[in-house]
Structures are given as structure tokens and as C-alpha cells.
Amino acid sequence: MEDSTEAVDARTRILRTALKVFASKGYAQASTREICQRAGVNVAGIHYYFGDKASLYQELFQIPERMIRPPIILDEADTSLEAGLDAWYRHIMTFVLDADSGSHMRLLFLREQVDPSGLLDVDRVGIIGLYHAQLVRFLKRHLRIEESDSALNQLAFTLVGMAMVFYVERAAIRQLTPGLMESEEDLEAVVERMACHALAAVEAERLRRTSL
Amino acid sequence: MEDSTEAVDARTRILRTALKVFASKGYAQASTREICQRAGVNVAGIHYYFGDKASLYQELFQIPERMIRPPIILDEADTSLEAGLDAWYRHIMTFVLDADSGSHMRLLFLREQVDPSGLLDVDRVGIIGLYHAQLVRFLKRHLRIEESDSALNQLAFTLVGMAMVFYVERAAIRQLTPGLMESEEDLEAVVERMACHALAAVEAERLRRTSL
DNA sequence: CTATTTAATTCAAGCGCTTGCTTGAATTAA
DNA sequence: TTAATTCAAGCAAGCGCTTGAATTAAATAG
Known part of the structure; x- marks a missing residue:
């Protein structure tokens, strides 16, 4: 015991x-x-x-639900693109980092996402679905898009992937580049840069759309 | 049989x-x-x-090795940033898409990356390591950086993640956004946009470094 | 070419272990 | 006394792996 x-x-x-x-x-x-x-x-x-x-x-999987809810800030109308992305990555990165120490529930959700057991309702599983959907809403508002299309969906997945790689490959990342995910300051810097890169990708997509 | x-x-x-x-x-x-x-x-x-x-x-895992080698184009000195990123994502996305139909070996490698068996030499395993290292070399050349630092490593992982999410979450992606990964044309468009977003992220990092 | 010996391969059976799960009795609480 | 809980023991099934015999192929001898 x-x-x-x-x-x-x-x-x-x-x-x-x-x-x-x-x-x-x-x-x-x-x-x-x-x-x-x-x-x-x-x-x-x-x-x-x-x-x-x-x-x-x-x-x-009956208990939590609210534990895995994406950050509400993104759905508030007055959140800027920069602030939204920054908040989103800060949220999702603590989420990811939790996986090692502390929140087993989140690790369980992430694991179920990457390697499904086949026992859960499809509806209940999709954290990625939740986060993706929120990102799509957020991006639609800021890119002034009425109907989401393939490109927008892809962009949202791309933004998800930028953070996800830090969960899926965290062992490899720690080994390959020490000093990237150790201290609290490391994480802060990572989030800041991640938001910066993400913002650039979003702006590139905005430009890509106007030039079509 | x-x-x-x-x-x-x-x-x-x-x-x-x-x-x-x-x-x-x-x-x-x-x-x-x-x-x-x-x-x-x-x-x-x-x-x-x-x-x-x-x-x-x-x-x-004795057999292949060359199967998982990253594309050489990136290591050639005269490859532009745009061309390199485009070639890299084209290569890695066919790699990822192979997973469902055809190359079981690649699926095996990806699986070993995400969920290691613990039976392989650490050196032999790291496809992500290979691809990451090549990206770092490529980025160092184009951003004119002598010594790779945390930010550069992070950027490389980010670029990896943009593609990786399409492997790890391909089931969810297919369900959430049909018409993104079905036909050959879909894939072509995905790669093109992916390279575009990646390029923007790299340029953002370049800007971020000069403004420090 | 045939017969015999030798080696390589295939096979059914089963061993020891772990798995998820069950059972009926023992124990505890109401 | 009655109900709720805990327990040791064990069942059937699947696991990786082993074994000694049966079978087949190859090599050698008459």
C-alpha cells in the first residue's frame, strides 16, 4: 500500500x-x-x-472534464491575436509539462489521444478536438473568415503540433537539448518564442489568403 | 499463412x-x-x-537505415530557405502518409519514437534526432548562426512538430476535417501551406534575434 | 542410381508464468 | 442477525519459450 x-x-x-x-x-x-x-x-x-x-x-474518465477544458480567454472577443496565442501556449505547455509531475489525469488524456485504448466514447476522447475547435474559432475571428476551410484547419493543427511535439518527444528533447525544458524560466522563454513563431505562421496565412 | x-x-x-x-x-x-x-x-x-x-x-531494425535518412537537399549549400523547407515537408509528409498504406518499416520507426520498446540502441532509434539535427544545420546556415542555442533548437522542434501532428493525430484529423489528407492533391496543398507557415516562423525567429 | 548416413528444418505438446476474473468462505460493520 | 466488505485460492486463457521426436533435405557411400 x-x-x-x-x-x-x-x-x-x-x-x-x-x-x-x-x-x-x-x-x-x-x-x-x-x-x-x-x-x-x-x-x-x-x-x-x-x-x-x-x-x-x-x-x-467520468470525473474531470473541466480539467481538460481549453482556456476561455481565447473565446473572449477582445483578446488580441498576440495575447491569445501567448495565453494558449502558456496554458497548453503547463498542461504538457504536468504530464511528468503531478497531473496523472492529464497524462492519461494525452496517452489516450496518442494511443487509444478503444474503450472510450469517441466524443469524450478528443482533447485535441476541443483545442483544435477553439483555435479554429479564434483564428476565424482574427482572420475574418466566415467558413473554416482546409487551410484554416491545417493552420490550427499546425499550431497544436508546435506544442504537441514537446509532449510526444519530451524525452528526446531533454536529451538532445538540455536547458530547454528544465527550469521554470526555460519554460517561460519557450512559451514566448512559441507564441512568436505561431503568430508569424498566422500572419503568413493571412497574407497567403489575401494574395489568392 | x-x-x-x-x-x-x-x-x-x-x-x-x-x-x-x-x-x-x-x-x-x-x-x-x-x-x-x-x-x-x-x-x-x-x-x-x-x-x-x-x-x-x-x-x-538492422535492415533499413537509408529508408529513414533525411533528405540530402537540405545539406547542400545552395538550397534556399524556401526550397529547403518545401522539400523537407514534402519528404516528411510522404513519410508520414506512408504509415497507413505501405511502408510498415516507417510506421515501426515512428511507433518506436512515440512509444519505445526499450530494446533498441538509443543511437539507432532517433529518427526525430536525425531530422532535428539536419534542420538545425540547415537553420544555422540560413540564419547565419555559429553556435546553436536553445531558441534555434526549439525552432527546429517546432518545425518537426508541425509535421508530426499529422502522423500522431492523423485519425483525429481525418475525422475532424475531411478533405485535408485524402487525395494526392490534398497532400500537395498541405505541404505547400506547411512550408509557407514554417518559412514565416523561421523569418520571425530571424527578426526576433536581430531585435535582441 | 540407389542406399545410407548426416544435417537442417518442422512439428505437436507442454512448461512456467502472467493475465483478468471468479468463488465461497472469513471478517467486519450495521 | 443481517448486510457489506475482504480475503486466499484458483480457473481458464494467453504469453514467451523449450523440447524431443518426426520430417525433410543434403551429403556420402556402395
Whole structure:
């Protein structure tokens, strides 16, 4: 048993431990025995409280929702392009960085996005969908576009990708370029530059559209 | 047995099938029994020819090397920034698109990048490392930078990320925005815009550096 | 060319282990 | 007494891997 907080009933102890194990190993590679052992619960506990492994996993995705909501600032009408992009990357990068230390739930969501278990409703999964959709709205407003087209969607995905690579490849990035993601100041600088590059891409798209 | 080409010895039949199965399920989730069954070979075949599952997996990574080499054009001195970025994204996007139909080897490499098996030499793994390093060289030349710093490395990762999101999220992208990655013309347009956005980001970085 | 020996290959069976899950009894709380 | 919870034990299935025999191919001898 590793959950130091006593006086927590077995059910939530299972939930908390399952969250960690699923987040670190993924659904398929996580074993119910390990979850129960680390939670200090008999193996039958999962069946007793949740039915089976899949239901336990799905239960984890019932709770949060607000945890993964994209930042509201982008939807406010008076947010400038610069400020919006800056806020968005600051938000999404803390989100990404959380993955290593702290928020297992976010790691779980990201993992589900990259390597789906196949157990969740398609609607519930898409954080990328949520963030993409918000970006599209934001870009439509600032580029004064009525109907979103392929190019706009692509641009939004591109802006997502600029941040996503820092999650998917964070191990490689740390190894290849130390001093890029270590301290809090590093992250601050990264966000600032990222917003700058993103802004340039958006402006390029604006220019591209007028010249057509 | 699904390998229609007859007169292929058991060893290569195992190799070919293993490639498909590993590529579609990943190392841990792929079972030796399935590989052997689909290859039309007894389960002992893997042990007989390769020793064990891990060695078979590693054997797959002995062959290619040149398959994953980044495009040489970028290292030629007379390649312009525009032309280089365009060529680079054209190359990497066919690479990414291959993943679904055809080159299982590339899918295997990408999978190993995103979800490492832990069985490969670190040196052999890093396609992202290769591509990133080439981009850094390319950018150093065009931005006239002597020593690469955090900002330059970040920019290179950003350029990688712009393409990578189309691999990692290709399922979501296809669902969210049909008509972005279907036909050959779609891809052509995507590459063109991608290069345009990337160019803007690079120029933004150039400007950012002079204004410091 | 045939017969015999030798080596290479294929095979079914199964071992030990881990997986998710079940069960009926023991324990605790109401 | 009754209900809720915990438990050890174990089942069936899948896993990677092993084994010794059966089969086939290759090499050698008559």
C-alpha cells in the first residue's frame, strides 16, 4: 500500500492508484494485480467495486472534464491575436509539462489521444478536438473568415503540433537539448518564442489568403 | 499463412509478417503466436531462426537505415530557405502518409519514437534526432548562426512538430476535417501551406534575434 | 542410381508464468 | 442477525519459450 492518506475507503484508493498505473503504463500494459497491490486491496476489489478492468478505466474518465477544458480567454472577443496565442501556449505547455509531475489525469488524456485504448466514447476522447475547435474559432475571428476551410484547419493543427511535439518527444528533447525544458524560466522563454513563431505562421496565412 | 509469394523461406516469411504485426500492434502487444500463424510457421520457428522475440524485433531494425535518412537537399549549400523547407515537408509528409498504406518499416520507426520498446540502441532509434539535427544545420546556415542555442533548437522542434501532428493525430484529423489528407492533391496543398507557415516562423525567429 | 548416413528444418505438446476474473468462505460493520 | 466488505485460492486463457521426436533435405557411400 502506498497511498499514505489513511481513512480513504478502498474504492477511491483503487481509483487513485489505477490512475497512476494507467497513466504510466497505458491501459493494456497495466495489470489489475499491480493496481490492487499498490492500493492495498485484494485483487477481487476491482471486480467488487467496478466490475472489471475496462469499467474501472472508464470510471476514471467520468470525473474531470473541466480539467481538460481549453482556456476561455481565447473565446473572449477582445483578446488580441498576440495575447491569445501567448495565453494558449502558456496554458497548453503547463498542461504538457504536468504530464511528468503531478497531473496523472492529464497524462492519461494525452496517452489516450496518442494511443487509444478503444474503450472510450469517441466524443469524450478528443482533447485535441476541443483545442483544435477553439483555435479554429479564434483564428476565424482574427482572420475574418466566415467558413473554416482546409487551410484554416491545417493552420490550427499546425499550431497544436508546435506544442504537441514537446509532449510526444519530451524525452528526446531533454536529451538532445538540455536547458530547454528544465527550469521554470526555460519554460517561460519557450512559451514566448512559441507564441512568436505561431503568430508569424498566422500572419503568413493571412497574407497567403489575401494574395489568392 | 497470408504471404502469397511462395518459394520464400520460413525465415524471411517470419520477418515480413513480424514487421506487419509489430507495426500495427507495437512490440509488447504483438504475440509471437500470431506472427508465426500468419507466417505459416510453427511457433518454434522464431526461436529456431532468431532466438527470441526481442532478437526478432531487433533484427527488423538492422535492415533499413537509408529508408529513414533525411533528405540530402537540405545539406547542400545552395538550397534556399524556401526550397529547403518545401522539400523537407514534402519528404516528411510522404513519410508520414506512408504509415497507413505501405511502408510498415516507417510506421515501426515512428511507433518506436512515440512509444519505445526499450530494446533498441538509443543511437539507432532517433529518427526525430536525425531530422532535428539536419534542420538545425540547415537553420544555422540560413540564419547565419555559429553556435546553436536553445531558441534555434526549439525552432527546429517546432518545425518537426508541425509535421508530426499529422502522423500522431492523423485519425483525429481525418475525422475532424475531411478533405485535408485524402487525395494526392490534398497532400500537395498541405505541404505547400506547411512550408509557407514554417518559412514565416523561421523569418520571425530571424527578426526576433536581430531585435535582441 | 540407389542406399545410407548426416544435417537442417518442422512439428505437436507442454512448461512456467502472467493475465483478468471468479468463488465461497472469513471478517467486519450495521 | 443481517448486510457489506475482504480475503486466499484458483480457473481458464494467453504469453514467451523449450523440447524431443518426426520430417525433410543434403551429403556420402556402395
